Amino acid sequence: MWHSILDVSTGVGLWNYEDPGFFDRLERVRVSGLTRPFQVTSGVIAALGSALSCIGLGLTLVTFNPLLLPLLAFGGLPLLLTSRQESRLEFRFNVTQTQPSRLRAYLAILMTGRDEAKEVRAFDMVGNLRRRFDAVYSRYLDDLRGHLKRRTALSVIGQSGAAIVLGLTLLALAWMVTGGGLTIATAGAALVAVRMLASQIQGLTGGVQAVFESGLFIDDLQDFLALAPEPATAAAVRPFEQIESRQVSFSYPGRRTPAVDGVSIRIRRGEVVALVGENGSGKSTLAKLIAGLYPPDQGAVWWDDSPLSELPEGTARASTAVIFQDFVHYAMDVRTNIALGQPEQPVNDDGIRRAAAASGVADFVDELPQGYETMLTRMFDGGHDLSGGQWQRLAIARAFYRDAPLVILDEPSAALDPRAEYDLFSSLRSTIEGRSALVISHRFSTVRNADRIYVLDSGRVAESGTHDELMATDGIYAELFRLQATAYLPDESR
Numbered sequence: 001m002w003h004s005i006l007d008v009s010t011g012v013g014l015w016n017y018e019d020p021g022f023f024d025r026l027e028r029v030r031v032s033g034l035t036r037p038f039q040v041t042s043g044v045i046a047a048l049g050s051a052l053s054c055i056g057l058g059l060t061l062v063t064f065n066p067l068l069l070p071l072l073a074f075g076g077l078p079l080l081l082t083s084r085q086e087s088r089l090e091f092r093f094n095v096t097q098t099q100p101s102r103l104r105a106y107l108a109i110l111m112t113g114r115d116e117a118k119e120v121r122a123f124d125m126v127g128n129l130r131r132r133f134d135a136v137y138s139r140y141l142d143d144l145r146g147h148l149k150r151r152t153a154l155s156v157i158g159q160s161g162a163a164i165v166l167g168l169t170l171l172a173l174a175w176m177v178t179g180g181g182l183t184i185a186t187a188g189a190a191l192v193a194v195r196m197l198a199s200q201i202q203g204l205t206g207g208v209q210a211v212f213e214s215g216l217f218i219d220d221l222q223d224f225l226a227l228a229p230e231p232a233t234a235a236a237v238r239p240f241e242q243i244e245s246r247q248v249s250f251s252y253p254g255r256r257t258p259a260v261d262g263v264s265i266r267i268r269r270g271e272v273v274a275l276v277g278e279n280g281s282g283k284s285t286l287a288k289l290i291a292g293l294y295p296p297d298q299g300a301v302w303w304d305d306s307p308l309s310e311l312p313e314g315t316a317r318a319s320t321a322v323i324f325q326d327f328v329h330y331a332m333d334v335r336t337n338i339a340l341g342q343p344e345q346p347v348n349d350d351g352i353r354r355a356a357a358a359s360g361v362a363d364f365v366d367e368l369p370q371g372y373e374t375m376l377t378r379m380f381d382g383g384h385d386l387s388g389g390q391w392q393r394l395a396i397a398r399a400f401y402r403d404a405p406l407v408i409l410d411e412p413s414a415a416l417d418p419r420a421e422y423d424l425f426s427s428l429r430s431t432i433e434g435r436s437a438l439v440i441s442h443r444f445s446t447v448r449n450a451d452r453i454y455v456l457d458s459g460r461v462a463e464s465g466t467h468d469e470l471m472a473t474d475g476i477y478a479e480l481f482r483l484q485a486t487a488y489l490p491d492e493s494r
């Protein structure tokens with residue numbers, strides 16, 4: 001089950017992760033996927049066992065008096081009807097509670113997570129977070145109380161129906177004895193058989209209910225598993241002469257304004273191209289479209305003469321090394337953190353050292369207790385942590401290590417010290433060795449040497465050109481550049 005669930009969670013398109021409904025289903029199947037198939041199996045076994053016992057006891061009763069059997073058979077009906085209704089209630093309750101329960105888990109992580117611990121303490125947030133957690137939890141308890149009341153009411157109705165039928169059967173038995181239809185000794189034996197049969201009927205309906213209830217969850221699970229794409233054969237790396245986005249547009253689900261709106265840019269082989277623009281102008285989104293992580297709503301990304309949609313699935317991902325602003329800190333050793341850039345290849349130590357040298361990891365790795373073998377985590381025994389800039393260098397090393405013709409670096413120098421930043425960008429061209437780079441940065445000093453700079457504004461390309469051309473245009477780029485540059489000038493010359 002875990003394999004199937006992970007096949008879906010890792011195989012579906014990234015856009016699924018923009019949809020809270022996807023997380024709800026993932027959460028439900030994580031719980032029900034592992035428990036419900038077992039409950040179906042045990043329900044089927046229980047129902048079969050009880051059904052066999054019912055047949056044996058039923059035959060016995062028929063030999064005493066055939067009238068007794070239909071009475072008892074009806075005894076199962078109320079239970080069966082109400083238990084189906086109970087199962088539906090249980091499923092609906094589960095569905096409506098999935099998101100509140102995820103919220104509870106999230107609030108718990110804020111109060112137990114290592115990354116969150118310092119800010120939670122620094123801002124004294126504990127009281128506030130605890131109140132939120134308690135409020136969500138007490139709402140859940142209220143809902144649970146209501147749900148259990150409804151379930152219990154249904155159960156009482158079903159059990160009462162069964163008890164009435166049992167009572168009627170016993171009355172019928174007494175009537176037969178007084179009417180002379182049964183001897184006292186036979187009636188005694190029949191009484192025992194009736195009691196046993198009634199409890200087997202309960203077992204049968206209980207088994208059927210378990211199967212029915214789990215079936216609802218398993219349907220949900222099947223729907224989720226159906227999202228799994230066909231296992232794709234690993235796409236080959238595809239070198240290019242030119243990548244072009246032609247009039248691409250993309251809107252995030254639920255957003256009215258597009259994040260990227262009719263953008264055309266091009267990146268030739270060996271070029272360093274920069275994207276700049278204010279916060280929220282669409283730079284990271286455009287990078288994701290070019291890396292093939294989202295399909296554009298309109299327009300297309302062309303890889304030489306072919307739009308991405310006509311190339312084998314995964315070509316752009318296989319051919320791109322991308323490091324996002326919020327890259328992952330893998331709680332693994334230094335070597336693995338770099339080698340994950342090429343996860344399906346045997347680790348190439350020369351390549352690791354080259355990437356470490358180009359990204360600045362080599363400057364600090366020897367000071368770590370076990371060098372490249374140092375575990376980078378404080379969560380497990382023997383681990384160490386890095387500074388923010390060192391983590392960033394490691395992420396850049398991962399991108400350089402990947403054998404991809406396009407390297408996308410989204411804010412690669414945000415946490416770098418000035419020397420590391422200078423080293424990174426002054427050697428970027430020689431590091432990428434004929435590959436291309438798309439660099440997103442707010443630091444204009446890092447992009448001024450790019451072959452072409454695209455200035456994004458509200459999801460559109462407002463200007464493009466080299467640094468000198470854009471300065472001559474005296475538009476947004478020139479304004480932002482001057483704003484940053486004046487911060488470095490002495491007060492009297494601003």
Ligand SMILES: Nc1ncnc2c1ncn2[C@@H]1O[C@H](COP(=O)(O)OP(=O)(O)OP(=O)(O)O)[C@@H](O)[C@H]1O
Binds near residue numbers: 277278281284
């Ligand atoms: N996952 C998301 N869901 C909905 N909207 C999003 C999402 N990610 C980004 N946006 C929106 O899309 C727009 C473009 O965001 P994007 O991250 O591409 O900007 P950016 O230029 O990279 O910004 P920054 O300089 O702050 O990194 C913004 O308005 C942002 O609010």
